[in-house]
Amino acid sequence: MKQINVKKGEILQKSGDLNSKVYKVNSGLLRSYTIDQKGKEHIFMFAPENWTIADSQSKETPCDLYIDALEDSSIVVLTKDIQREGKNVGAFIKRLSVLQKRVVMLMSFSAIERFEHFEQTYPEILQRVTQKMIASYLGITPEALSKIKRERIKKS
Template sequence: MNTIHLAKGEVVQRSGDLYSKVYVVKKGLLRSYAIDEKGKEHVFMFAPEGWIVADNQPPSVPCDLFIDALEDSVVSVLTKESARENVDIDAIIKRVSVLQKRIILLMSAPAIRRYEDFEATYPDIIQRVPQKMIASYLGITPEALSKVKGERKHGSKNSI
């Protein structure tokens, strides 16, 4: 297991890379995201301290996701082969659980419910992540996120 220090903004994986790695966040904050054909970023997940982040493609298949540091970070880097032996199974279960719940919410829940789930899932990063990235994660515009936050502040759960 190799430990590296990442500067804020440093990209450790690009879409199309081969032999992508598994990153275990010791300190800081990473995110994984895709960029569509129009150049728009779509946040897949955030990885604060204690979380893992990786692209799920087999080692010899080009990966789909970019991974970068949102803060100065310290991460352990593993090959996918060594991750099987060195990553805590509870961390994997947590990641899969969060992603499964997120997909179900994206398919069926109003934005306010998705935001509440984001708050519950990532309580320590809301102030650490730009609002446009939170909106991207939720699948809404930054303007819709502002509306959701306003509704929560005033106790209304009507629209969005």
């Protein structure tokens, strides 16, 4: 368990890494994401202040996610063993709940519905990241997000 500072753009973990860690954000903003066969990034989650971010694989398994800093950040690095010993079951359940909603939304909501849900749920993150990042989180292209927003304004 150590405190570190990272600069915007710094990569903390890459897909395929073993013995991946758990990162607790004190200040700043991290994200986790995958890169598909075509080289396209897909953001899995954002982690602002007081969030914890990690790949959910056991530490013996190569992880799936990249983690990097979207802003200069101050974070605490924990090993997965330490995290488990903390056995804060509530935190795991909360995360499951968020992920369950994410799956449900990806399956049953349109792009605009997912965007509006994001706006309501994470308004502060919306202000801090580019549209490109939001689009990547929503599972659409920046072009599509731009179009969606334009059409929404027209209707109002």
